[in-house]
Amino acid sequence: MLSFVNIIVILGLLTPNLSNAYKTSFYTSSEFGIEGKSAIKDCSAILESIGETASVDRLECLLSNEFSLPRHHTVNPQNKEKTRSFLLNSMKQYADEVAVQSFDQPGEVDVKGINIIATIAGTKRNTSDDNLVLIGAHYDTFLTPNDVTAGIDDNGSGLAVLLEVLRLVSTKYRANSIKPTNSIMFVAFDFEEYGYVGSQLFVNNYLIPYELAGKKSASFQGAFIMDTIMNYNTTKGSQLLPDLVELIAPEIENWVNNVNEKMGDFLALISRETLDTSLTNAFVTHWKSIEPDNSFKMLPVNFPVEYEAYAGELLRSDHASFWYHDFTKYKKQLPAVFLTDTGNYRGVMIDCYHKACDDSRLITKENLSWLQQIANTLFKSIVSLAN
Ligand SMILES: *[C@@H]1O[C@H](CO)[C@@H](O)[C@H](O)[C@H]1NC(C)=O
Ligand SMILES: *[C@@H]1O[C@H](CO)[C@@H](O)[C@H](O)[C@H]1NC(C)=O
Ligand SMILES: *[C@@H]1O[C@H](CO)[C@@H](O)[C@H](O)[C@H]1NC(C)=O
Ligand SMILES: CC(=O)N[C@H]1CO[C@H](CO)[C@@H](O)[C@@H]1O
Numbered sequence: 001m002l003s004f005v006n007i008i009v010i011l012g013l014l015t016p017n018l019s020n021a022y023k024t025s026f027y028t029s030s031e032f033g034i035e036g037k038s039a040i041k042d043c044s045a046i047l048e049s050i051g052e053t054a055s056v057d058r059l060e061c062l063l064s065n066e067f068s069l070p071r072h073h074t075v076n077p078q079n080k081e082k083t084r085s086f087l088l089n090s091m092k093q094y095a096d097e098v099a100v101q102s103f104d105q106p107g108e109v110d111v112k113g114i115n116i117i118a119t120i121a122g123t124k125r126n127t128s129d130d131n132l133v134l135i136g137a138h139y140d141t142f143l144t145p146n147d148v149t150a151g152i153d154d155n156g157s158g159l160a161v162l163l164e165v166l167r168l169v170s171t172k173y174r175a176n177s178i179k180p181t182n183s184i185m186f187v188a189f190d191f192e193e194y195g196y197v198g199s200q201l202f203v204n205n206y207l208i209p210y211e212l213a214g215k216k217s218a219s220f221q222g223a224f225i226m227d228t229i230m231n232y233n234t235t236k237g238s239q240l241l242p243d244l245v246e247l248i249a250p251e252i253e254n255w256v257n258n259v260n261e262k263m264g265d266f267l268a269l270i271s272r273e274t275l276d277t278s279l280t281n282a283f284v285t286h287w288k289s290i291e292p293d294n295s296f297k298m299l300p301v302n303f304p305v306e307y308e309a310y311a312g313e314l315l316r317s318d319h320a321s322f323w324y325h326d327f328t329k330y331k332k333q334l335p336a337v338f339l340t341d342t343g344n345y346r347g348v349m350i351d352c353y354h355k356a357c358d359d360s361r362l363i364t365k366e367n368l369s370w371l372q373q374i375a376n377t378l379f380k381s382i383v384s385l386a387n
Helices: 004-013 043-048 056-066 077-094 152-176 197-212 244-248 250-259 277-289 319-323 365-386
Strands: 097-104 112-120 131-138 184-189 219-226 266-272 297-303 336-340
Touching: 043 056, 056 152, 056 365, 077 097, 077 112, 077 152, 077 184, 097 197, 112 152, 112 197, 131 152, 131 197, 131 365, 152 184, 152 219, 152 365, 184 197, 197 219, 197 319, 219 277, 219 319, 219 365, 244 250, 250 297, 266 277, 277 297, 277 336, 277 365, 319 336
Parallel strands: 131 184, 131 219, 219 336, 266 297
Antiparallel strands: 097 112, 112 184, 266 336
16 A cells, blocks of 8 residues: 555656655565564465365465565565566466566666556457456555565455455356356556556556557456455554544544444445446445355445545555546546555554564464455455456
């Protein structure tokens, strides 16, 4: 998730304004005591396994083995490369088409950003009748001058769910030699932390020109973006809110502070009224339908479009690239919703956001069932939209 300070700059320019400050020193993860949690079981067998619902073991293996080390391009390029190859190989294993979109990271010399785009082809793939559904998360991690984050919550959690949902969709269709009607895209974005560079380029240089305009002319149902979804805290008082919530959504402020007694135990679903309604409806419906445990809470934050320009807090991840892009014609046609645990407004992340302590300690057995609920809901939502 992007820091709020950066977003003010980005809202003005929608191009990243990079400072070189973070490049001055070189750190290794061990200096910060960050280590991948050692495998407690045979993850290779677990990662190969298939099933019809999201698996806690698999999510745990993904988080503790694949996404538990800092993945910053200047400090830990080898970890980032490792994450990239893992993503690429997994996507090749499960998807029908995999594309990489590489770009020069603005303001950096010799730094390539790479978005990884996997598609499960529907029967309408590459025709103007296709109505694409997309799910995405970013894979870069943040770096502040004195701290290296492992990015477990931000946003290893989003990537683990992305891959888990891809596996479920693939099992449902490819393994049974059937296809959905509409195509489904799974995108791992690079360079979110520096102004959603990867997703901006994805929308402006790939999605619109290549899939939605021109020869293919597909339609777009929308994007589910996940960023920082792992932190679940049932302590009263663990949930804070940005001031603007009281201003633009007093009923939400009342629910969080009074009804729910400031417990950080809900998933926030951030969307715009009307424009993103079909995505929100699908997610809300399926969230409630998950068995056996449907006691997890989800809070839809559905705000009027006219608020979006100053509601910078609501724009802190890659969904903003779908809401704001360079093509006037598609202004109202790129729905996107943002799934988040509210990042630095909750529990340990109040102190650990973008810091070293966003690490493997967040992975607890109990809390993996929370990610499982999110993955199962997304799977059902995507399938319902794609069929
Ligand atoms: C769709 O088009 C792309 C090239 O534009 C091609 O690589 C892909 O195989 C096509 N998929 C199907 C299912 O036709
Ligand atoms: C929950 O939040 C409280 C208050 O921010 C914090 O002290 C505590 O460590 C958190 N608990 C967990 C399990 O994250
Ligand atoms: C996450 O872990 C904490 C501490 O172990 C626990 O209090 C909380 O209920 C767990 N959350 C879920 C969703 O299982
Ligand atoms: C699993 C994973 O790659 N998560 C990414 C989430 O975002 C952070 C940036 O904050 C990346 O470093 C992580 O790689």
